[in-house]
Amino acid sequence: MILALETSCDDTCAAVVTADGVIRSNVISSQGVHDRYGGVVPEVASRHHLELTGAVVEDALARAGTTLGEVDAIAVTQGPGLVGALLVGVATAKALAAAYALPLVPVDHLHGHVAASFLAPDPLEPPFLILIASGGHTLLARVNDHGWSEGSIELLGRTLDDAAGEAFDKGARLLGLGYPGGAALERLARDGDPHAFAFPSGAKVPRLDVSFSGLKTALLYKVRDLGEEEADRRRADLAASFQHAIVETLARRVEQALAREGGGSGSRSERLSIGGGVAANGPLRERLAQLVPDLHVPARELCTDNAAMIASAARYVAPLPFPSYLGLDAYATGERAL
Amino acid sequence: MRILAFDTATAATAVALALGDGTVATARHDPEPGARPGHASQLLPLVVGLLGEAGIGFAQLDRIAVGVGPGTFTGLRIGVATARGLSQAQDLPLVPVSTLRALALTADEAPAAATDPEEPDAVTLAVLDARRGEAFAAAWARGAAADPALAPLLEPAALTPEALEAAVAALPASPLAIGDGALRFEQQLRAVGARIPADDSPLHRVDAAAHCRLAAVLEPVARDAVLPAYLRLPDAELALRRRDAERP
Numbered sequence A: 001m002i003l004a005l006e007t008s009c010d011d012t013c014a015a016v017v018t019a020d021g022v023i024r025s026n027v028i029s030s031q032g033v034h035d036r037y038g039g040v041v042p043e044v045a046s047r048h049h050l051e052l053t054g055a056v057v058e059d060a061l062a063r064a065g066t067t068l069g070e071v072d073a074i075a076v077t078q079g080p081g082l083v084g085a086l087l088v089g090v091a092t093a094k095a096l097a098a099a100y101a102l103p104l105v106p107v108d109h110l111h112g113h114v115a116a117s118f119l120a121p122d123p124l125e126p127p128f129l130i131l132i133a134s135g136g137h138t139l140l141a142r143v144n145d146h147g148w149s150e151g152s153i154e155l156l157g158r159t160l161d162d163a164a165g166e167a168f169d170k171g172a173r174l175l176g177l178g179y180p181g182g183a184a185l186e187r188l189a190r191d192g193d194p195h196a197f198a199f200p201s202g203a204k205v206p207r208l209d210v211s212f213s214g215l216k217t218a219l220l221y222k223v224r225d226l227g228e229e230e231a232d233r234r235r236a237d238l239a240a241s242f243q244h245a246i247v248e249t250l251a252r253r254v255e256q257a258l259a260r261e262g263g264g265s266g267s268r269s270e271r272l273s274i275g276g277g278v279a280a281n282g283p284l285r286e287r288l289a290q291l292v293p294d295l296h297v298p299a300r301e302l303c304t305d306n307a308a309m310i311a312s313a314a315r316y317v318a319p320l321p322f323p324s325y326l327g328l329d330a331y332a333t334g335e336r337a338l
Numbered sequence B: 001m002r003i004l005a006f007d008t009a010t011a012a013t014a015v016a017l018a019l020g021d022g023t024v025a026t027a028r029h030d031p032e033p034g035a036r037p038g039h040a041s042q043l044l045p046l047v048v049g050l051l052g053e054a055g056i057g058f059a060q061l062d063r064i065a066v067g068v069g070p071g072t073f074t075g076l077r078i079g080v081a082t083a084r085g086l087s088q089a090q091d092l093p094l095v096p097v098s099t100l101r102a103l104a105l106t107a108d109e110a111p112a113a114a115t116d117p118e119e120p121d122a123v124t125l126a127v128l129d130a131r132r133g134e135a136f137a138a139a140w141a142r143g144a145a146a147d148p149a150l151a152p153l154l155e156p157a158a159l160t161p162e163a164l165e166a167a168v169a170a171l172p173a174s175p176l177a178i179g180d181g182a183l184r185f186e187q188q189l190r191a192v193g194a195r196i197p198a199d200d201s202p203l204h205r206v207d208a209a210a211h212c213r214l215a216a217v218l219e220p221v222a223r224d225a226v227l228p229a230y231l232r233l234p235d236a237e238l239a240l241r242r243r244d245a246e247r248p
């Protein structure tokens, strides 16, 4: 049994997962305090993590019907993310592990998003393609095996600027939907025409990379061109067209990757998994399901940041025995090739 | 009482282990000038090292004491998260200790604290560099820092240099000023009569042995209530409040 902690952004998470990938508990405490600032404030997030971690860990152990003395290892997100926030989780995990001389497993956050697909009851076995899209990351990769060593995961494409979730939030702000606005934008878009306006979907971006900064600018200009009154009247159309552009940007890259990967045996091309908060977006799921009949979609609470995915990844990483991890530090940005 | 104490409010990582027989072992890490603090990488290795030398484990402790600042926010969170984690794992009572009070106590108990042994300083002022050109400061009557029942003469606060000068001038006597903030604001403090030990005096450094002594007389606090004494709101919150205040 693995107890995992995840504090890389604004969700304070702890989970207990068995060696077989069965989730015994998955506790997520969303801070919900950043809306008033219009974005996640690192210092505010870090303060809340410290307040919540103890209770979240206790809750995760209680729901799993276990105690610290019974877990085999402790896993924690080491990076990338907000370093002050990560350090709260890393310090807590190290202390909990040291108290029982347990092994510690440092996990890369992105490995966690991939490993959400390895969880029971419906684990997806590599190889497969994965699209991870959230407020913090946007990448397309080929998963060759469960691990996180060289060659385990091959990066096929990534965003050159904003993450997909960031694009949703910025678009929502331009349409006066507040923060975080991704879900509100999706709701507004239901009443709009996705073809009312033609927004760029990054066709000129090389390889399998994506870019969303031009899209944001295009929406800004469109709102200006229409004038306040007309833009307000056509908000639903603007939202639907904007969302359509994001979905198309991602879907086209997936399509290209599938065609490229499927060139050979064809066997690995048929499976695609998605992760990250944007994976909850309805139109994106529908569009990808058209491309890949066998689309693997983890449960919503496993797509957004959570600790069950960190525990899942930890099953495939060599644990650090006590006391070798006592000096472990967090890292803010990706330190490995991915 | 066996007490493990540590403090990460300043750039230093200070650890102490009181064994209940009167002996206190200490260990510390001080980064090179200008280098990043080593809280994340140094704290637990120092803690486990001290326990190992004493031949005991976490389960043999009676209490954990942690310096709650004020001080660097990230450093404080590493210390408090570590203390809370250890306390949670071993169900150990947890005692939050003011870093400023611990500094003052160290000075009070040091024989060389007063320049004139015949006429010791009547007031101890603990000052830490709060960045942004400000100081975290608090003052106690000499000897009072050791007694939790006695209130400080100056409550811990984040002060501009001007406010610090005014607060010191309002003390009943010229203080002995110690801590990295006493060096940072030496000019202002001397201007209002404070005496400051030499730059290399150990009195300017946080020593977790003082936390052990305080933790022996302070009451433990519910684990989830042990949090850093930030004494300052996050910048984003300050900016928001300023904006709201300017709105007509």
Ligand SMILES: [Zn+2]
Binding pocket: A109, A113, A134, A136, A276, A304, A305
């Ligand atoms: Zn994430």
